[in-house]
Amino acid sequence: MRLSRFFLPILKETPKEAEIASHRLMLRAGMMRQEAAGIYAMLPLGLRVLNNICAIIREEQNRAGANELLMPTIQSADLWRESGRYDDYGKEMLRIRDRHEREMLYGPTNEEMITEIFRSYVRSYKDLPLNLYHIQWKFRDEVRPRFGLMRGREFLMKDAYSFDVDAAGARHSYNRMFVAYLRTFARMGLKAIPMVADTGPIGGDLSHEFIILASTGESEVFCHSDYLNFDVPGADVDFDDVPGLQGIVDRWTSLYAATSEMHDADKFSQLPEASRMSARGIEVGHIFYFGTKYSEPMRAVVAAPDGSTNPVHMGSYGIGPTRLIGAIIEAFHDEAGIKWPEAMAPFRVAILNLKQGSAETDAACEQLYRDLTAKGVDVLYDDTDQRPGAKFATADLIGIPWQVMVGPRSLAEGKVEVKRRSDGSREMLSPADVLARFGA
Numbered sequence: 001m002r003l004s005r006f007f008l009p010i011l012k013e014t015p016k017e018a019e020i021a022s023h024r025l026m027l028r029a030g031m032m033r034q035e036a037a038g039i040y041a042m043l044p045l046g047l048r049v050l051n052n053i054c055a056i057i058r059e060e061q062n063r064a065g066a067n068e069l070l071m072p073t074i075q076s077a078d079l080w081r082e083s084g085r086y087d088d089y090g091k092e093m094l095r096i097r098d099r100h101e102r103e104m105l106y107g108p109t110n111e112e113m114i115t116e117i118f119r120s121y122v123r124s125y126k127d128l129p130l131n132l133y134h135i136q137w138k139f140r141d142e143v144r145p146r147f148g149l150m151r152g153r154e155f156l157m158k159d160a161y162s163f164d165v166d167a168a169g170a171r172h173s174y175n176r177m178f179v180a181y182l183r184t185f186a187r188m189g190l191k192a193i194p195m196v197a198d199t200g201p202i203g204g205d206l207s208h209e210f211i212i213l214a215s216t217g218e219s220e221v222f223c224h225s226d227y228l229n230f231d232v233p234g235a236d237v238d239f240d241d242v243p244g245l246q247g248i249v250d251r252w253t254s255l256y257a258a259t260s261e262m263h264d265a266d267k268f269s270q271l272p273e274a275s276r277m278s279a280r281g282i283e284v285g286h287i288f289y290f291g292t293k294y295s296e297p298m299r300a301v302v303a304a305p306d307g308s309t310n311p312v313h314m315g316s317y318g319i320g321p322t323r324l325i326g327a328i329i330e331a332f333h334d335e336a337g338i339k340w341p342e343a344m345a346p347f348r349v350a351i352l353n354l355k356q357g358s359a360e361t362d363a364a365c366e367q368l369y370r371d372l373t374a375k376g377v378d379v380l381y382d383d384t385d386q387r388p389g390a391k392f393a394t395a396d397l398i399g400i401p402w403q404v405m406v407g408p409r410s411l412a413e414g415k416v417e418v419k420r421r422s423d424g425s426r427e428m429l430s431p432a433d434v435l436a437r438f439g440a
Contacts, residue, residue, distance in 0.1 A: 001347070001380050002369075002381050002383050003380055003382045003384050003394075006380070007030075008030045008044070008394075008398070010394060011030070014028060019147060020148070020150065020330065021329060021333050022147070022148055022149070022150065022325070022330045023147055023148030023150070025329055025333060025397070026148055026149070026326070026329065029338060029397050030043055031043055031049070031325075032148075032149070036153075037145050037153065038145025038146075038152040039154045040148070040154075042322075045346050045398060046346075048346035049325055049340070050322065050325060052345070052346075053188065053321045053324050053325065053344060054156075054158075056184060056188060056343065057158050057319055057321065060181075060183050060184040060187070061160060061180060063180065063183075063239070064177065064239050065131060065176065065239055066131040066132065066160050067130070068135075069117075069133070069134050070135075070136060071107075071110055071113050071114065071136060072107075073107055073136060073137050073139070074104050074105070074106060075107045075113055076102070076103075077095070077102075077103035078103075079113060079298075080105065080112050082298045083112050083294050086105075092108060092142065093108055093140075094139050094141050106138075106139040107139070108138055109138065109157075109316075110134070110136075110159050110161070111161070114159075115294045115300045116298065118130070118161075119298065119299060119300040122163070122300075122312075123303060124302055124303050125165040125302050125304055127302070128302065128312070129162065129164045129169055129173055130162070131176070131177075132160070133158060133159060133317075135158045136156070136157060137156055137157075138156075139153060139154050139155075141153055147218075149322045149323055150282075150326040150327070152322070155322045156320065156321045156322040157320050157321070158319040159318055160316070160317040160318075161315070161317075162174070162176075162177070162314060162316075164312060165304060165310070165313070166310075166313060170291070170313035170314070170315055171289070172242050172246075173315055174287065174289045175248070175249045176245065177287050177315070177317040178194065178245075178287060179237060179245055180239075181285050181319070182210075182233060182252065183232060184285075184319065185210060185212070187343055188341060188343055189328075189332070190328065190331065191212065191213070191227075191228060192210040192211065192212050192285065193211050193212075193213070193223055193227045194252055194253065195208060195210075195211050195223065195281075196208060196257065196258050196259070196262045197259050197261070197262060197286065206288065207286065207288045207289070208286070209259055209283045209286050210284050210285035210287075211259070211281035211284070212281065214281065214330040214331045215280055216280065216330045217280030217282045217330070218280070218281075218283075219259060219260050219283075220260045220278060220279070220280060221258070221280070221281035222257070222263050222276075223255070224256050224257065224275050224276075225274070225275050225276070225277040230251070230252065256268055259281070259283075282327045282330060282331075284320070284323065284324055285317075285318065285319045285320075286317075286318050287316070287317045287318070289315045290314060290316065291313050291314065292311040293314070294314060295311035295312045296311045300312050328340070328344055332399075336396040337396045337397035337399055338398060338399030339399050339422050340399040340421075341401075345378075345401050346378075346380075346398070346400075347378045347379060347400050348402060349372060349380070350380045350382060350395045350400040350402070350403045350404065351365050351368055351369055351379060351380070351381045351404045352392070352395060352403055352406065353365045353381075353383055353406055356384070356385050358408060361406050361407060361408060361411060364411055364416070364431065365381060365383070368404065368416075369381045372435065377438050377439055380400060382395070388405075395421075396421065399421060400421060401420070401422065402418060402419070402421065402438065403418070403419040403421065404417070404418055405417040405418075405419065410428065414430055415430055416430075416431060418434060
């Protein structure tokens with residue numbers, strides 16, 4: 001993509017309403033625009049990041065055996081009355097009426113609707129286990145939306161829902177998602193630690209939050225420091241291996257790790273002092289097992305092998321892709337701007353023409369741009385008339401992992417300068433070497 005043709009409304013001034021780094025940087029980098037309190041339009045740069053996040057989530061959900069569908073944003077209040085949650089949920093639920101005076105709502109979550117879909121089609125244990133997921137917009141009317149995408153009112157959510165014939169099967173489904181989440185966040189360059197958590201309004205008796213550590217995190221968390229060195233399961237993990245998955249989960253829950261709401265100071269104090277770690281953390285995923293909480297009142301039942309009819313055991317598994325954008329920025333940024341992990345970056349390489357209008361630099365940039373693009377590399381070519389300093393600042397602000405700087409002085413030696421955004425390291429390479437490195 002040529003920057004001269006890309007919609008990138010960079011802000012020179014930091015908006016006064018932006019309180020945390022991710023909010024400031026997303027607005028300044030032209031990734032989003034606020035349309036109402038807690039409601040944002042995703043602009044092209046932000047949407048590219050969001051699509052990258054969703055692609056990884058999809059790949060890992062599919063790998064774990066989940067089936068994607070898409071449920072609507074608007075739900076019938078009658079479904080929520082069946083489960084008993086309609087009057088209990090609170091003012092966070094946006095309640096509306098259609099032209100026929102039917103009570104509707106903008107879905108804050110989808111347990112009721114997915115249960116209704118399941119019960120309409122599934123009758124036998126032979127059709128289980130089943131895991132259905134979607135990536136859809138949600139709305140929760142936060143009393144004080146703040147921190148940009150970290151606590152907005154409208155947000156994108158990945159919800160998965162598992163259905164099993166009994167508690168043992170449901171535990172294995174829970175473990176599938178547990179391991180899938182470890183892999184998902186690791187692929188995004190994040191070290192996510194699963195921590196025992198409160199189940200909240202969704203309910204249930206088994207729950208873990210996946211927390212990334214960041215100095216600007218929203219809450220305090222406590223854990224054993226060894227978690228930082230745990231290996232994440234590889235792509236070859238067998239999701240059908242019941243004892244194997246249980247072993248992974250057992251290892252990742254063997255040490256102390258808890259959010260502030262679930263913190264046990266006495267237990268924590270029993271750890272060796274050198275192993276105690278307290279830090280700020282950001283929740284990026286939350287998984288629940290809630291048994292028959294919804295299937296019983298909503299009569300989602302299947303015929304068991306012995307001929308009896310029993311409610312299915314269910315779990316719910318959430319990741320917020322929009323929230324993840326903010327969380328990743330909180331974890332990876334400096335004073336100059338964002339430092340995207342490569343898997344998340346809107347573009348992998350930025351080509352900076354340091355003397356726009358020079359026949360030599362223009363030709364070299366054009367050739368690099370064409371060659372890298374032909375190799376499938378996402379490239380942002382800064383072909384604008386800005387001064388070099390402004391181009392450097394823009395590239396740093398938007399966080400492109402690699403910057404290829406093309407100027408007359410380096411070209412005279414048959415070289416271009418390559419900068420790595422994450423650590424600022426630089427090296428001189430020939431255009432052929434650049435193509436070999438990024439186009440492999």
